[in-house]
Amino acid sequence: MQPFRAPERHLMGPGPAPVAPSVLAASAQPTIGHLDPVFIALMDEVQQQLRQVLGTQNPYTVPISAPATAAMEACLANVLEEGDSVLVCVNGVFGTRLAEMARRCRAQVRELAFDWGRAVEPEAVRAALAEQPAKLVCWVQAETSTGVLSDSQALAAICREVGALSLVDCVTAIAGVPIRIDEWGLDMVYAGTQKCLSAPPGLAPISIGPRALEALAARERAPQSWFMDFNLLGGYWAGEGKRAYHHTAPVNAVYGLHEALRLLLEEGLEASWERHAANARRLWAGLEALGIRLAVPEAERLPPLTLLEIPEGIDDAAFRKYLLETHGLEIGAGLGQFAGRCWRIGLMGHGSNEVAIGRCLRALADGLTHFGHRADAAPALDAAGVAA
Amino acid sequence: MQPFRAPERHLMGPGPAPVAPSVLAASAQPTIGHLDPVFIALMDEVQQQLRQVLGTQNPYTVPISAPATAAMEACLANVLEEGDSVLVCVNGVFGTRLAEMARRCRAQVRELAFDWGRAVEPEAVRAALAEQPAKLVCWVQAETSTGVLSDSQALAAICREVGALSLVDCVTAIAGVPIRIDEWGLDMVYAGTQKCLSAPPGLAPISIGPRALEALAARERAPQSWFMDFNLLGGYWAGEGKRAYHHTAPVNAVYGLHEALRLLLEEGLEASWERHAANARRLWAGLEALGIRLAVPEAERLPPLTLLEIPEGIDDAAFRKYLLETHGLEIGAGLGQFAGRCWRIGLMGHGSNEVAIGRCLRALADGLTHFGHRADAAPALDAAGVAA
Numbered sequence: 001m002q003p004f005r006a007p008e009r010h011l012m013g014p015g016p017a018p019v020a021p022s023v024l025a026a027s028a029q030p031t032i033g034h035l036d037p038v039f040i041a042l043m044d045e046v047q048q049q050l051r052q053v054l055g056t057q058n059p060y061t062v063p064i065s066a067p068a069t070a071a072m073e074a075c076l077a078n079v080l081e082e083g084d085s086v087l088v089c090v091n092g093v094f095g096t097r098l099a100e101m102a103r104r105c106r107a108q109v110r111e112l113a114f115d116w117g118r119a120v121e122p123e124a125v126r127a128a129l130a131e132q133p134a135k136l137v138c139w140v141q142a143e144t145s146t147g148v149l150s151d152s153q154a155l156a157a158i159c160r161e162v163g164a165l166s167l168v169d170c171v172t173a174i175a176g177v178p179i180r181i182d183e184w185g186l187d188m189v190y191a192g193t194q195k196c197l198s199a200p201p202g203l204a205p206i207s208i209g210p211r212a213l214e215a216l217a218a219r220e221r222a223p224q225s226w227f228m229d230f231n232l233l234g235g236y237w238a239g240e241g242k243r244a245y246h247h248t249a250p251v252n253a254v255y256g257l258h259e260a261l262r263l264l265l266e267e268g269l270e271a272s273w274e275r276h277a278a279n280a281r282r283l284w285a286g287l288e289a290l291g292i293r294l295a296v297p298e299a300e301r302l303p304p305l306t307l308l309e310i311p312e313g314i315d316d317a318a319f320r321k322y323l324l325e326t327h328g329l330e331i332g333a334g335l336g337q338f339a340g341r342c343w344r345i346g347l348m349g350h351g352s353n354e355v356a357i358g359r360c361l362r363a364l365a366d367g368l369t370h371f372g373h374r375a376d377a378a379p380a381l382d383a384a385g386v387a388a
Numbered sequence: 389m390q391p392f393r394a395p396e397r398h399l400m401g402p403g404p405a406p407v408a409p410s411v412l413a414a415s416a417q418p419t420i421g422h423l424d425p426v427f428i429a430l431m432d433e434v435q436q437q438l439r440q441v442l443g444t445q446n447p448y449t450v451p452i453s454a455p456a457t458a459a460m461e462a463c464l465a466n467v468l469e470e471g472d473s474v475l476v477c478v479n480g481v482f483g484t485r486l487a488e489m490a491r492r493c494r495a496q497v498r499e500l501a502f503d504w505g506r507a508v509e510p511e512a513v514r515a516a517l518a519e520q521p522a523k524l525v526c527w528v529q530a531e532t533s534t535g536v537l538s539d540s541q542a543l544a545a546i547c548r549e550v551g552a553l554s555l556v557d558c559v560t561a562i563a564g565v566p567i568r569i570d571e572w573g574l575d576m577v578y579a580g581t582q583k584c585l586s587a588p589p590g591l592a593p594i595s596i597g598p599r600a601l602e603a604l605a606a607r608e609r610a611p612q613s614w615f616m617d618f619n620l621l622g623g624y625w626a627g628e629g630k631r632a633y634h635h636t637a638p639v640n641a642v643y644g645l646h647e648a649l650r651l652l653l654e655e656g657l658e659a660s661w662e663r664h665a666a667n668a669r670r671l672w673a674g675l676e677a678l679g680i681r682l683a684v685p686e687a688e689r690l691p692p693l694t695l696l697e698i699p700e701g702i703d704d705a706a707f708r709k710y711l712l713e714t715h716g717l718e719i720g721a722g723l724g725q726f727a728g729r730c731w732r733i734g735l736m737g738h739g740s741n742e743v744a745i746g747r748c749l750r751a752l753a754d755g756l757t758h759f760g761h762r763a764d765a766a767p768a769l770d771a772a773g774v775a776a
Contacts, residue, residue, distance in 0.1 A: 224493070
């Protein structure tokens, strides 16, 4: 068996996003012990970095040693007990997943459905809670399946009014759009490393606020998961002298996350949000120049991830295969209702830049010509001033 | 905030073990998409490698995208339903953990206790099962907390006789001592990457045999965990054309695991077992030359991890701090009943070699002299022929 050689790819799908060379290099430093004082100090730094990035003073702000899917489940499994009522806003795949996971926690789950490709409507949530209260309300701030941004600030305010806890999926939101946990009053947030943080996939930052910790303390039964039990995990992240063994942290992945967070904070959080927004507008203009329709109304679009309609007559899989094989370019397929109808283009983290936009638009133009959809796609980009 | 610079450490604790440079380099290759055909082909290769290493044809042999602690829980949560009877053999921390996790799955848990520092006794298990049957029997083949090896072959035979399923913790066993899933008839096995496989921590190989899959198919209720649901995970690892999205695999960690498995298979599995055994004997002889007592009877000792008694009058924490700061050497503290009474020295994977043994023994000798325990420790090693 031969050593694996990773091909050169331009990652412009829904994640993983391209990882900066210094992040890859950081993660390839020699492994040290997870109980080493130097590693414990690094864990403390990562927690501080995450607090800055998430806009919170929550002491309980740590990366879970598993993908964001596990962090989603961890939040639910810690706060929900059998029979608890939970309202899940569903406007895409990840809302659907939240509801399914909550059912496995034996909660009473109500799904509040919104059109896919549209934001969660705060007034609908208010009405649903007036009709029947819930212990927990869940939504996805940045729906990775549809490229839609929902208004976490407005939704959190409604939760506060009625005394419900909030759980927010920030997987594609983190570092790409504003998240202000303390200012908005979010109770639980989970995120991923492989989107706008531009670290390799595998870890999942979470932040747990005081009201959620009170709910956890008031549980009658221990959470169904030992690996994800926030009481035990909190002890593991408690710092030098107080730390209790729980599992072996993925040491090298934490090195990489630290470097990714350092790069982000060096750029500045607001600068990162603005960069994601400005580059998204550039991409949208270029797609429109190609005559490609964007599937989400502009006010609800997610800058890091754009949902676009597949031009008529184009074979979804064949076109993406061509992009990958001819241009080394990965864009994302549609998910759920959008499978075969839409693509997703990510401009995330290290990958949100003008070179990537030009490359993507030029590759799309070439593909449209190759598949006989539009002969003049490249000239249309020239006319729109897109770099060749 | 400054970039993190990992210190140089000699890892000779209970894990993580030292990682080969080519494994670190492999994991630092550019991230590619987890749905990329090249990555899916890599996932297939990793599954083949794991089958070889675990001695099985089980199609369901994959690395879980999380630490071994999660894999332990995943096995229990998939096979156990509320009220199921499970017999857990407890001879250390990880048996205790298995029992606690099984309780969180709402199973009826019986713990069969053995002295810490001693192996699980097959005849005691046979008697316990005769007295009361169990759906599942769990044990730890290589107890990382005590450095003890139990006889999985004998224990599996007993399970087969009575029709119980077996679940075996092979975290420190994999690549360090023989595991022959098919020959012995083990039903479920989980392992870790950061011990004798010498990959960074963060992934956990599992292998699930046909009888366990039948039990999974016969469940009345879906497993309590969605992230760890083996039905969903199996779809994710099903290969090109059949793969169903579940979570985002930790792409770079899988690169590293592939390279670590490649190195192991290049050396040869039996050669690796023999190397671990031979080096363990060298370490034991050297420790005895220093007058240090080994805490486990020789027939039950685990070659990759040795439990030794802290010499009288030595301050546990101060001594280990001295080794770390003066020699860059990490050895492990005792856990549970052995905290403050014993240390653990690992000779795992890439770290099981004569240079490491000499360095460790010389550092221990220096420490014993430094702390006034024994002035002639170094000459004792000279006399025993330990390399300086």
